[in-house]
Amino acid sequence: MNPSLRIALVFCGSVLIAARTHAQPATTHPMSHDIRHDSRQEVVFPPLVKRHTLATMRMHLQGLGEIQQALADGHFEEAAHIATMNLGMSSMHGNQMAEDAKYMPQGMMKLGALMHQRAAEFAVAAQNAAATGDVRPPLRALSQVTQTCVACHAVYRLR
Numbered sequence: 001m002n003p004s005l006r007i008a009l010v011f012c013g014s015v016l017i018a019a020r021t022h023a024q025p026a027t028t029h030p031m032s033h034d035i036r037h038d039s040r041q042e043v044v045f046p047p048l049v050k051r052h053t054l055a056t057m058r059m060h061l062q063g064l065g066e067i068q069q070a071l072a073d074g075h076f077e078e079a080a081h082i083a084t085m086n087l088g089m090s091s092m093h094g095n096q097m098a099e100d101a102k103y104m105p106q107g108m109m110k111l112g113a114l115m116h117q118r119a120a121e122f123a124v125a126a127q128n129a130a131a132t133g134d135v136r137p138p139l140r141a142l143s144q145v146t147q148t149c150v151a152c153h154a155v156y157r158l159r
């Protein structure tokens with residue numbers, strides 16, 4: 001290859017690399033995780049329990065979306081009902097909780113219980129809003145629910 005062409009190519013390459021490096025933010029968002037170092041605690045669930053747990057999780061996420069929709073529409077009773085059925089204690093079917101609990105570390109179990117408790121608190125706040133029309137208390141209570149999702153996901157993963 002022609003030496004000056006090679007130098008030109010190398011130069012262009014360096015400029016591209018420099019530009020790309022520059023495009024990356026110098027600091028990452030404080031909440032973001034370094035995916036090369038997953039320091040979450042690995043919890044071993046039997047395959048069927050894991051599949052059931054993840055299906056329940058997806059149902060929780062769907063429930064959050066439906067609750068937000070109901071709040072936006074001013075359907076407070078409905079929001080309370082969804083929270084009770086989908087995120088509350090009654091969202092656990094039969095002896096499922098006892099079954100799952102066998103495989104959960106203590107801290108995970110506590111966070112699960114906290115989520116159900118906060119869902120119940122949300123339901124009360126949403127029912128009150130049906131009388132007051134003020135969406136803020138149930139919204140605040142809902143963010144407490146979401147924070148328990150975030151807290152557990154930050155610490156545990158399933159194998």
Ligand code: HEC
Pocket residue numbers: 054055057058060061064087108109111112115145146148149150152153156157158159
């Ligand atoms: C007690 C702990 C805990 C709580 C509370 C919790 N999760 Fe999870 N969730 C997990 C774990 C563990 C996983 C698996 C993560 C992994 O292996 O990377 C998971 C996975 C998920 C997934 C992925 C499902 C899939 O098919 O892969 C979704 C969606 C999810 N959670 C939603 C939620 C939402 C929404 C909430 C709150 C309303 C919530 N979770 C509360 C522990 C929890």
